[in-house]
Amino acid sequence: MDDTGEDYRDHPVRSFVLTGGRAEAKRQFRIDTLLIATDTDDPLPPAATRQARQLLELCSRMQSLVEAAALLGLPTSIVSVLASDLVDSNHLSWRQAIPKADAPDRDLLREVLHGLQKI
Template sequence: MPTTYWKVRPYVLTGGRARTRQHLLVHTLVSVPFYDAVFASGLLPEARSLYEQARQTRSVAELSAVCGMSLGVTRVVLDDLAATDRLQIHDGHYTTQFDLHLLERLRDGLRQLA
C-alpha cells in the first residue's frame, strides 16, 4: 500500500478537523445507550468499530487503543458520533488532574487488570 494512504486516511476520517466541540480527555467515559445496527452499518469502518466498542462504557484512551486509532482521530470521531445522539459522553467533573475520584477510578481499573 502506498505511504500516502496512511497520511491521508486520518485527514479523511476527521474531515481535516483536529478539534472537538466537547472537551474529551483520555479518561472521559463514553457509551452507546441504545445500539442501532442499521445506523452502525452506514458508518465508516473506523467509526463503526468505535461505536460497537462503546456498547460497553469505556474511556476515550481505551477505545483508541482497542480500535488501533490515534487519540486525536478517536476524539474527533467520538465527537461526531455524540453529535448524532447515538453516543453518550459521561461528564466527569475533575477539579485537577490529581482529583481523588480520578485516582480511585484508576486504582480500581488497575485492580481489575491484576
C-alpha cells in the same frame, strides 16, 4: 525494524480522511472521558466511516476515550472527533470522570468511614 520494512505499519487511509479534514472535536473530551453507546434505533449515516462504526461497537460497553483509541489503533485526537460526531448523532453519550481537584480529600473520607464504623 528490519531492512525490508516489514515491521512498519501505517494506516492505509490518512487520519484527516477519517475525520473529514477536521483536526479538533467539537467537544473538549479528556482521555479519561467515558463513552457509552445509547439505545437509539436510528441507523448510522451511510457516510459513517468503518472506524466510527467500530468505535460505536466498542462503546456498547463503557470505554474511556484512551481505551477506545488503543483498541482501534488510532490517535486519541482522531477518536475524539469520531466520538464527537457520534454524540451529535445521538449514538454515543459521554461523561467526564471526576477531576482530581474536585475529588474528595482522602483524610475527609477516612474520617467519615471511622465515624460510620462507630455507629
